[in-house]
Amino acid sequence: MAGVSTKAxxxxxxxxxxxxxxxxAMELVAASKLRGAQxxxxxxxxxxxxxxxxxxMISKGGSEFPSPFMKSPEGGKPLFIVIAGDRGMxxxxxxxxxxxxxxxxxxxxxxxxLGKRAGEYFKRSRWECISExxxxxxxxxxxxxxxxxxxxxQYREGRFSSISIVYTELVSLLTxxxxxxxxxxxxxxxxxxxxxxxxxxxxxxxxxFDSIVPEYMAGVLYCALKEGFASxxxxxxxxxxxxxxxxxxxxxxxTLHYNMARQAAITQEITEIVAGSEQ
Amino acid sequence: MNNFQLKIVSPDGCLYEGEAQLITLMxxxxxxxxxxxxxxxxxxxxxxxxxxxxxEGRRYGACIGGMLMVAENKVxxxxxxxxxxEDIDVERAKAALAYTEAELxxxxxxxxxxxxxxAKKHRAKVRLAVAEN
Numbered sequence: 234m235a236g237v238s239t240k241a242x243x244x245x246x247x248x249x250x251x252x253x254x255x256x257x258a259m260e261l262v263a264a265s266k267l268r269g270a271q272x273x274x275x276x277x278x279x280x281x282x283x284x285x286x287x288x289x290m291i292s293k294g295g296s297e298f299p300s301p302f303m304k305s306p307e308g309g310k311p312l313f314i315v316i317a318g319d320r321g322m323x324x325x326x327x328x329x330x331x332x333x334x335x336x337x338x339x340x341x342x343x344x345x346x347l348g349k350r351a352g353e354y355f356k357r358s359r360w361e362c363i364s365e366x367x368x369x370x371x372x373x374x375x376x377x378x379x380x381x382x383x384x385x386x387q388y389r390e391g392r393f394s395s396i397s398i399v400y401t402e403l404v405s406l407l408t409x410x411x412x413x414x415x416x417x418x419x420x421x422x423x424x425x426x427x428x429x430x431x432x433x434x435x436x437x438x439x440x441x442f443d444s445i446v447p448e449y450m451a452g453v454l455y456c457a458l459k460e461g462f463a464s465x466x467x468x469x470x471x472x473x474x475x476x477x478x479x480x481x482x483x484x485x486x487x488t489l490h491y492n493m494a495r496q497a498a499i500t501q502e503i504t505e506i507v508a509g510s511e512q
Numbered sequence: 513m514n515n516f517q518l519k520i521v522s523p524d525g526c527l528y529e530g531e532a533q534l535i536t537l538m539x540x541x542x543x544x545x546x547x548x549x550x551x552x553x554x555x556x557x558x559x560x561x562x563x564x565x566x567x568e569g570r571r572y573g574a575c576i577g578g579m580l581m582v583a584e585n586k587v588x589x590x591x592x593x594x595x596x597x598e599d600i601d602v603e604r605a606k607a608a609l610a611y612t613e614a615e616l617x618x619x620x621x622x623x624x625x626x627x628x629x630x631a632k633k634h635r636a637k638v639r640l641a642v643a644e645n
Contacts, residue, residue, distance in 0.1 A: 276525030280590070283521040287581045287588045291554055374523055374592065378577075432583075435555035436541040444540070444556045445579045452590065455523050 239498065242491040246484060253480035259322060260473035267406075267466035274403055274463040281456040288449055291432065291442075292419065300439055302446045305418045306391035310343045312363070312384070313413075314454070316400040316461040317351035319368045324472030326401065326409065326465050327354070333411035334399045343393070345384070347372065347458070372458050374451075381450035388417055396450070400457035401464040407471060409464035414457075416450050514548035517586045518564065520573075522594040527573070534565040535587060537575050544580075546587055553582040557591060559634055561642045572597040574642040576635055593635075600643040609636040 317327045327350045346352040352366020396417040434441040518532035536545040538560025562575035577592030612633035
């Protein structure tokens, strides 16, 4: 009996060890990816802030021209671009985004999933997806532009009443918070008393404005993707660190059990020998 | 010469922030130069060489896509890509040029792919032109 139990414990220990190896490796990979990703996310923030500041200043200038990007088309559905990861094993990263999104989704919303996990999740939900999920690993600056131009065109045709983006912000290495941002319609500052600058638009005000909007969307999308990627790595590192620690704890517990069982077996054997020799 | 505040950013980060005397770049409508106290101005950026003149001298860069805004003696350039002359990867640009030329020579390209390739070729040409003069 003692023999069987030490064997069972031994095999559990072995499987635990290999689990620990995997989680440790994933943690290290995530940590090294995180270093680069964090730096890129920070660089992106500069870009994002300037982009936003620029749009804000343009919007403060007000406009006398009717741009299709400023009004919300009637009969369209609100579109949500949801950014999640391609893979799991990242703690609550994917789930937090989904929970947050679902809590604010209106009944008639449509989803544009980015990341395989987002695709899988929303395919099963009652909301409609406008496309298959694009893996976030495949999203380059170029594809951000293609996507935003496509969405902007569809917005112009009146298919969507608004376009929002849901992503995860890397607050710190230990905290990642899902956030959302409305991209379209472009909201102009109603407080016209602030500053009334009349911009000169090179090549026709509406034409320039309409070509700037997709650029702006692409910029925001790209930044959100980078931010999300950094958040994913941070979440994965934390989760895998916790998993490795749990595995360590489990291994030390099992080692203790194993030694106790082994000791018990030895003691029993000795007792049997001693009992035999006394007869 | 009078100075203005210039800020150049791209998704790769901040490329320049500080005073400048003049900036020349290619918009979708043609080349423009901005001096200090320019009127409020918005343009979308095309593909071409950007020249920045500061007190230290002249710097060149390849500026592709994005927007340009001038307001309150501040110039913001939010570019899709912006590389200073010294940062351009000439080998990569050459490879891109060769690749696109070879692809464009093939028959039966669909319209979207052709447009993408043409744009890629143009970008490579701009980079090489900036890097090599």
